[in-house]
Amino acid sequence: GANLKEVLAKQVPQEREKMMGLKCLHGDKKLGDIKLSNVMGGMRGLMLLMCDTSYVDPNKGIFYRGMTLKDVVKDLPRVQEGSKEGTPEGAFWLLTTGKMPNKGQAEGLTKEWNKRGNVPRYCQRLLDSMDQRIHPMAQLCAASSCLDAESKFVKAYRKGVKRAKYWEYIYEDAMDLCAMMPPVAAIIYCNAFKDGAGSRELNPKEDWSGNFCRMCGYKDKNFIDLMRLYFVLHADHESGNVSAHATQLVGSALSSPYLSFSAGMAGLAGPLHGLANQEVLIWLQEMIKEIGDDPKDDEIITYVNETLKGGKVVPGYGHAVLRQTDPRFELQNDFAMKNCKDDKNVKLVTRLWKLIPEILKKLGKVANPYPNVDAHSGVLLQHYGLKEMQYYTVLFGVSRVLGVMAQTIWARALGAPIERPKSFTSDFLCKFLQDK
Numbered sequence: 001g002a003n004l005k006e007v008l009a010k011q012v013p014q015e016r017e018k019m020m021g022l023k024c025l026h027g028d029k030k031l032g033d034i035k036l037s038n039v040m041g042g043m044r045g046l047m048l049l050m051c052d053t054s055y056v057d058p059n060k061g062i063f064y065r066g067m068t069l070k071d072v073v074k075d076l077p078r079v080q081e082g083s084k085e086g087t088p089e090g091a092f093w094l095l096t097t098g099k100m101p102n103k104g105q106a107e108g109l110t111k112e113w114n115k116r117g118n119v120p121r122y123c124q125r126l127l128d129s130m131d132q133r134i135h136p137m138a139q140l141c142a143a144s145s146c147l148d149a150e151s152k153f154v155k156a157y158r159k160g161v162k163r164a165k166y167w168e169y170i171y172e173d174a175m176d177l178c179a180m181m182p183p184v185a186a187i188i189y190c191n192a193f194k195d196g197a198g199s200r201e202l203n204p205k206e207d208w209s210g211n212f213c214r215m216c217g218y219k220d221k222n223f224i225d226l227m228r229l230y231f232v233l234h235a236d237h238e239s240g241n242v243s244a245h246a247t248q249l250v251g252s253a254l255s256s257p258y259l260s261f262s263a264g265m266a267g268l269a270g271p272l273h274g275l276a277n278q279e280v281l282i283w284l285q286e287m288i289k290e291i292g293d294d295p296k297d298d299e300i301i302t303y304v305n306e307t308l309k310g311g312k313v314v315p316g317y318g319h320a321v322l323r324q325t326d327p328r329f330e331l332q333n334d335f336a337m338k339n340c341k342d343d344k345n346v347k348l349v350t351r352l353w354k355l356i357p358e359i360l361k362k363l364g365k366v367a368n369p370y371p372n373v374d375a376h377s378g379v380l381l382q383h384y385g386l387k388e389m390q391y392y393t394v395l396f397g398v399s400r401v402l403g404v405m406a407q408t409i410w411a412r413a414l415g416a417p418i419e420r421p422k423s424f425t426s427d428f429l430c431k432f433l434q435d436k
C-alpha cells in the first residue's frame with residue numbers, strides 16, 4: 001500500500017504481540033547491575049530504554065532500522081527532478097515502518113505533508129510578535145507548544161477514545177507536526193534575519209526540503225540537496241539523547257506530540273547537545289581571528305590547548321556513546337569533498353579532524369576524541385550563505401522532528417507507560433551503601 005498509516009496499522013498488532021511475548025517470557029530477567037557511579041553519572045551505560053527506530057553502535061555510529069547511515073543515504077529514493085540526495089520523507093518512512101520506501105511511497109508522503117503543512121494564523125501571529133532577543137530555539141519551542149491547540153489526540157482523549165486507538169490520533173498529530181515544521185522554521189528564519197519577508201505558502205510541486213529552502217529564500221539546487229542530506233542525517237539517534245528522551249518522557253504523560261516535541265527542543269537548545277553546531281562555528285571563527293584561515297599545525301595545536309586550559313570543551317568533539325569519528329561527520333565531509341572542497345573553512349575542518357583527536361587523547365579522560373555530527377555542519381551552511389549561526393540548532397530541530405515523532409507513534413502504539421524512575425536522598429544512599 002502507498003499509505004503510511006495503513007502500513008503501520010498492519011504492523012501494530014504484530015509488534016504488540018511481540019512485546020507481550022517478550023514481557024511474558026523474559027519479564028523477570030536481569031539486564032545488568034546498577035552502580036552508584038551510573039546513578040551519579042547521568043545514567044550512562046545502563047540498558048534502560050527500548051527504541052526500535054535506531055541504534056547507535058559505539059564504533060559504527062547510528063543505524064536506522066538496522067541500516068548504516070551510509071546505506072540509508074545511498075538507498076533512499078530521490079524524488080525531485082535532478083536531486084542527488086534522498087529525501088527526509090523517505091527517512092521518516094524508514095524510521096516508522098522499518099522498511100526502505102519505494103519512490104511512490106516517499107512521494108506520497110511529500111504530497112501528504114504538503115497538504116497538512118499550513119501553519120495556523122495564531123501560530124504565525126505568535127511568531128510575528130516575538131522580540132528579536134528571543135533565541136530562535138526558544139521561538140521554535142513556543143511555536144510547537146502553541147500548536148497543541150491543533151491536537152487531534154487531545155480532542156479524541158477528551159471524548160474518551162480507547163487506549164488501543166491512541167496511536168491513530170498520535171499519528172495524525174505527528175504527521176501534522178512534521179508537515180508544519182519547515183514553514184514554522186522558515187517563518188522564524190525570515191522574521192529574525194529577513195525582516196519578515198518571504199513566502200509562507202507550501203508549493204505542492206516541491207518536497208519538504210525544497211519548500212523549506214525556498215521559504216527561507218534559498219534557490220541553489222546544491223544547497224537544497226545539502227539540506228536533504230542534513231535532515232536525513234540528524235533525524236534520529238536512539239531514544240536516550242536529551243532531545244529524544246525529553247520528547248519520550250513528556251509524551252509518556254500523554255501530553256500531545258506538540259508539547260512533547262517542544263520539550264525535546266528545549267533540550268536540543270543546550271550547548272552540550274544541539275547548540276554545539278553553533279558553538280563549533282563561533283569557536284572556529286575566533287580561532288581564525290586569532291591565527292588566520294591558513295594556520296600552521298603548531299598554531300592550531302596551541303590554540304586548542306588554550307581552549308582546554310581555559311576550562312572549556314572543544315566543541316564538535318566527543319560523544320556520550322560514540323567512540324569513533326561520527327559517520328554523520330564523514331557523510332557531510334563526503335558532500336563537502338564533492339561540492340566545495342576548496343572552501344577555506346572546509347579545508348580547516350578537515351585539518352582539525354587530523355589534529356584535535358591527538359590533543360584530546362593526551363588529556364587521558366576524553367572517552368571519544370573524534371569529531372561528532374556538529375563539527376562539520378556549520379561550515380557547509382556558511383559556504384552556501386546561511387551564515388546566521390544562532391539559527392543552526394533550529395535546522396537540527398527540523399530534522400529531529402522526524403525521529404522523535406516516529407518514536408512517539410510507536411511508544412503510544414505499544415502502550416509505553418508513564419515514566420517514573422524512583423529517586424533517593426543522598427543520606428538514604430549513604431546509609432544504604434554503608435551497610436553493603
Ligand code: AMX
Nearest residue numbers: 272273274276313314315316317318319320365366367368
Ligand atoms: N573537549 C574537552 N574535554 C572533553 C571533550 C571535548 N570535546 N569531550 C569530553 N571531554 C571531557 C569531559 O568534559 C569530561 O571531563 P571532566 O571529567 O573534567 O568533567 C571528560 O572528558 C569525560 O567526558 P566523556 O565521558 O568523554 O564525555 P561525556 O559523555 O561526559 O560528554 C559530550 C559527551 C558530547 C557532552 C562531551 O564530549 C562534550 O562536551 N563535547 C563538546 C560539545 C559537543 O560537541 N557536543 C555535541 C554532542 C553531539 C550532539 O548532541 N549534538
